[in-house]
Amino acid sequence: MGRPRFKNLVSAVAVAAALGAAGAAGSAAAATLNMAWSQDATGLDPHKQTAFSSLRLLELVYEPLVRTDTELNIAPAIASSWAFSEDGQTLTFKLDPDAKFSNGDKVMPADVKASFERILNEETGASARANFLSIESIDTPDDETVVFNLSQPDVPLLTAMSSINAAIVPASAIEAGTIGTEALGSGPFVLDSWEPNSREVLSANESWAGGAVGVDGINISVLPDETAILAALRTNQVDFALINDPLVATLVPNNPGLTLNREPVLNYHVLQLNADRGAMAEEKVRQAISCAIDRQDVLDAALLGEGKVTGPLTMPAYATDPSELFCYTPDLEKAKALMAEAGYEDGFSARVMAATGEPPTAAAEAQVIQSQLGEIGIDLEIEMMELNVYIDRWLKGDFDMAVALNGGRTDPYTMYNRYWTKDGNLAHVAHYGDDTLDSLMQQGRVETDPAKRKEIFAEFSKHITEVSPWIWLYTGYSYTAANDKVSGFEANPTGSLFGLSAVTVSE
Template sequence: MNWTHSRKLVTGLFVATAISTAAFALPVEAATLRMAWAQDATGLDPHKQTAFSSLRLLELIYEPLVRLDTQLNVVPAIAASWEFAPDAKTLTFKLDPKAKFSNGAQVTPADVKASFERLLDEATAAAARSNFLSIESIDTPDAETVVFHLSTADVPILASMATINAAVLPASEITADTIATKAVGSGPFKLDSWEPNAKEVLSANADWAGGKLAIDGIEVTVLPDETAILASLRAGQTDFALINDPLVATLVPNEPNLQLNRISGLAYNVLQLNPSRTPMDNLKVRQAMSCAIDRQEIVDSALAGEGKVTGPLTAPAFAEDPDTLFCYKQDVAKAKQLMEEAGMSGGFTAKVIAANGEPPVAASEAQVLQAQLAEIGVKLDIQMMELSVYVDTWLKGDFDMAVAQNGGRPDPYPMYNRYFTKDGNLLQVSNFVDDTLDSLMRQGQAETDPAKRVEIFHQFEQHLTEQSPWLWLSTSYTYTAQLKTVTGFEPSPTGTLFGLTKVSIQ
C-alpha cells in the first residue's frame, strides 16, 4: 500500500489536504487580545516542557512539521506535504517555502535535522524522545526536502510529530545553546517579554507562513485565582481566558456578555502508583486499590459532574467501554479480599502528591480518593505542591502515588510509549516494565492495518488496567471563556490555544 499525504488512517493521521493560508480579513484597527490564565509556563524549551501551562504558551511561538486540527487530523504546519514509502519505513516531507522564523530567517531542512537530532540526544532530556527512536537517519537532499529513514514501519510517528514537543528550532539557536532563554520560533506570535508568574506579551509574527492575523498581539496576565479571572471577564478587563476549574466554568453561561467554549478533552485524570515501592510492587495491592475506587463518584464530587469515567485510551477511534475493564465498577469486598491475599489486611500509609492549580480539581480528587481507599485500610497523606515543584518531583518519579492530569493523543503509541516500553524516556515516572505491554506497543507501532491496530491497543488497555500500575479515573472538559466581542476561536480536544490565530475583536 503506498501512503501519500492524501490517505487517512484511523483518526485521520495521514490527512494533509490543501489548507488555505489566505490572510484573515483585518478589522479597521487591529487590537491586542487581553488574556488571562491561572498557571504560567515553567520554561521556554519546547522539547523539554511537560506542563500544560508551558505547552499552551509555546505552541503560539513555535511550530512542528505538522499539527492536529480540531478534528484530530494531521494537517500541514512547517511541512506543506509528506509521503510514506510503501513499506512505511521512509517518510519524506516537503517544507513550506514561506516558513520563516521570527528573526526573519528561512526555515530549512538543516533546521529540521538539527531539531530532531537534538530531540534524540539523551543529554537533551526531551519529553518526547521515545516517540522518535525509530529514526535511523535524516537526509536533506535539497532546500525544501527532509527524508526520515526509519528502522521499522512507524505508523504513529506523524501523530508524534504533531506536537510542540517536536517543534522545529533554528539550528543556529541550538548551536548557541539559547533555546531555554530565547524563544525564536516560526509560529504565529513572537514572545516580546515574559515575567514569570505575572505576565507575557506577544506580538503577531509578520513572517508567519499561516497568514496575517486579525489581532496584533496578546497580553497574558497570570491570575492564580480563577474566580478573579471570571471577575475580570465580567468587568470587561479581560477579553479571553483559559478556565480549568469546572465550578468556575459552569458560572460563565450566566453572564450575558460572556461566552463559554466547552469541549471534551483527550487528557486524563489518573492516580499514578509507584510500583517500585512497597507495597505498590504487589500486584494484588494495586488491584485492590483499583477495585476500591468509585470513579463515577470522583467525577461527580471532584469534577462537579464535568467529565466521564475513562480507561487509558481516550481518543474516540480507540476508546472502549470502561465497564469492560478490570474492576472499573467499585467492588470493596473484592478489594478487601485482594488486600488479605497480599498480606496487607491491616492496610498501609502512603504519600500522594498533587499540584496546586493545575488541574484545580487535583486536591478534591485526592480527598475523594483518600476517603474511598480508607475503606480498605489505605491511608493517604496528601502533599500539595506548587506546579513547578510538582513537575520536577513527578519527572524524577519521587513519589509513592501522584494525582496527575496527563495529556492525551489521538494515537495510543505516542501517548504511552514513553511510559510503558523498555526504552521509554519517562520510565522513571511509571517505574513499571512489563514484557506484554512492551510487545503490544511495538506491534501497534508497526501494524499498518487500522482495524488490527485498534485490536492490538485494546489488548494493551485490558492488560494495563489488570496490572494497575496507574489507576485511570476520568477525562474532563477543556474550557475557555471570552467576551462576546471576541469571535472566531476554535477549541480543540487537545486543549491547544492555537485557535487564537483565527480570533478577531469586534
C-alpha cells in the same frame, strides 16, 4: 524582528496590578487581545516542557512539521506535504517555502535535522524522545526536502511529529545554546516579554507563513484565582480566558455578554502508583486500590460530573468501553480480599502528591481518593505542592502515588510508548513494565491495518488496567470564555490554544 529578551525574575503581582499592566499594554493597539489564565508556563524549551501551561504558551510561538486540527486530522504546519515510502522505511517532508522564523530567516531542512537530533540526544532530556527512536538518520537533499530514514515501519511517527514537543527550532539557536532562554519560532506569535507568574506579551509574527494573524498581539495576565478571572471578564478588563476550574466555568453562561466554549479533551486524570515502592510492588495491592476507587464518585465530587469515566485510551477511534476493564465497577469486598491475600489485611501508609493549580481539582481528587482508600486500610497523606516542584518530583519518579493530569494523543502508541515500553524515556515515572505491554506497543507501532491496530490496543487497555500500575479515572473538558468582542476561536480536543491565531477583536 529581533530575538526577544526575558526578565529573569519571579513576581507575585497583585490581581489589580496585573490587569492594569495588561490594559496599559493593550491600549496601544485596538486589535490587541487581553487574556488571562491561572497557571503560568514553567519554562520555554519546547522539547523539554511537560506542563500544559507551558505547552499552551509555546504552541503560539513555535511550530512542528505538522499539527492536529480540530477534527483530529494531521494538517500542514512547517511542512506542506509528506509521504511514507511503500515499505514504510522512509518519511519524506516538503517544507513550506514561505516558512520563516520570526527574525525573518527561512526555515531550512538543516533546522529540522538539528531539531530532531537534539530531541534524540539523551542529554537533552526531551520529553517525547521515545516517540522518535525509529529515526536512524535524516537526509536533506535540497532546500525544501527532509527525509527521515527509519529502522522499521512506524505508523504513529507522523502523529508524534504534530506535538509542540517536536517543534522546529533554529539550528543556530541550538548551536548557541539559547533554546529555553530565548524564544525564536515560526509560529503565529512572537513572545516579546515574559514575567514568570505575572504576565506575557506577544505580538503577531509578521513572518508567519500561515497568513495574517487576526490580532496585533496578546497580553496575558496570570491570575491564580479563577474567580478573579471571571470578575475581569465581567468588567471587560479581559477579553478571553482559559478556565480550568469547572465550578468557575459553569458560572460563565450566567453573565450577559460572555460565552463559554466547552470542548471534550483527550487529556486524562489518573492516579499514578509507584510499583517500585513498598506494598504497591504487589499486584494484588494495586488491584485492590483499583477496586476500592469509585471513579464516578471522584468525578462527581472533584469535577462536578463534568467529564466521563475513561480507560487508558481516550481517543474515540480506540477507546474501550470501561465496563470491559478490570474493576471499573467499585467492589470494596473484593478490594479487602485482595489486600488480605497480599498480606496487607491491616493496610499500610503512603503519600500522594498533587499540584496546586494544574489541575485546580487536584486537591479535591486527592481528598476523595484518600477517603475511599481509607475504607481498605490505606492511610493516605496528601502532599500539596507548587507546580514547578511537583513537576521536578514527577520527572524523577519520586512519589508513592501522584494525582496527575496527563496529555492525550490521537494515537495510542504516541500517547503511551514513553511510559510503557522498555526504552521509554519516562518508564522511570511509570514505575512498571512487562513483556506483554512492551510487545503490544511494538505490534501497534508497525501494524498498518486500522482494525488490527484497534484489537491490539484493546488488549493493551485490558492488560494494563488488570495489572493496575496506574488507576485511570476520567477525562474532562477544556473551557475558554470570551466576551462579545472576540470572535473566530475554535477549540481543539487536544486542548491546544492555537486557534487564537484566527481570533479577531472588535472595537
